[in-house]
Amino acid sequence: MTTVDARPHDVRADLRTSFRSMASDITFWVVSPTDDAAAKAAAAREVVERVAASCTRFDASSALMQANAAGRQWHTVPSECFDAISAAYDAHVATGGLFDPRVLRVLSAYGYDTSLPFESRRLHLPENSGESPAGRRRGLRLRTWKPRLDAGRSAVRIGREPIDLGGIGKGLAVRWAADALRGAGESALVEAGGDLMALGGGPEGTGWMVAVENPLGGDEPAAVLRLRDRGCATSSIRVRSWTVGDTEVHHLIDPRTRRPAAADLRSVTVVGADPALAEVWSKSLFVVGRAGIRQAAESRGLAALWVDVDGRVGVSTLMRPHVAWQVSRVS
């Protein structure tokens, strides 16, 4: 769906495009668009849909799932999927293993093996013991992931453990869509279910104003960020949490334990030059937990904002310049 929004500041009406992909609402917003803005937006949408088609884990025929099924055998994949697997490996190394895409069997074992309506109701799922014997797959740390990548043939050998490219796939889709939209107007915003890329100064020219959702559910945001040429991603367990039997679980798996990360944090937001890396680090810092997140963010030079289980809001040094408004605690 494409709409135009005439605003007083506009020389030309803004271009806004929204569509559904990757189980999220995807939005492009171009301020003062150029003549070829619509064509650039169409190209950006095509990029997102190619990533969605090739990197989804909910379709057994997708390139990713075919590569997962091939395991230790070489498998040729589309360029988007190859680049996503390559980026996931780089992230795995850069985070010292805190980011590990080999969580597919763990999520499936907790019943999350299909796209689920988390936002509509509280889910109670049966344990999928056939997919992943609990004692064998969960709770056991894996060795460092070392996929084989052949860029010339666009072929991969993922290895014995299947991978999930959900988070990083969406971050990469935002990155590539934003690349396609560059030059489409004075500024542009690509937003995909919490991950976003803000190009230029936004409608007012002073930066895109981005609310950081209150993960405890309150109406007031935890903070408002002012972003210009920055990517942003949030990892939160507000929506994708469910129960398996009597156990409360969520989708952010700690690769060190192969269980849901300790839930002493409710959300972590990271700002950086690249939305895919912001996504990787938001998830990695979530796994670190409340006790170590500040030190982890400061030592790695990350702009991070987090909300813990008690509603306290923490901000790293490099995030402060982006904070236009903030509460110290949410409820």
Add this chain to the structure above:
Amino acid sequence: MTDRGTRVRWTTAALVAPTAAALFTGTTVWAAGHQPVSTTTATTTTSAAPVQATPTVDPAVAALRKSVATNSAQVAALRKTVAAIQAQAAAIAGGRSTGTTTSRATSTRRTSSTKIHSTSSSGSTHVSSGTKKPSGGSTTVSAPKPKPAPPTQTTTGASGAKP
């Protein structure tokens, strides 16, 4: 000289000598047990130098006395300042004007830096760009209400299921 005369003189001497010795000893003991009268101090001083009519003041003592005077003046001035600030605080607490306070107390400093404001309702604090209250306010001044969140163009947070 006769023997009788000699005997008389020796007898007299034997009587007078112990009496004189006893009298001398008694006088000495009495004198040692009594302080001289204060009014006689001047006459008993054995200083070799003559006493001057106008005594000389030690320069160090003079400097200390001057310092005491200066500090006393400063204390008095500070007491006045404190009284003025207290009066202004009472006026603010009572919702009155602060027009009669000192220039220091009424000077208003504004800042464009980010400032944390505490709220009175929920106990949370808000960080926002804004201006400060007059610096002369005391702890009795009520905290400003938190600024509402500025308008935003999008939200980052939990998403639906990812691919």
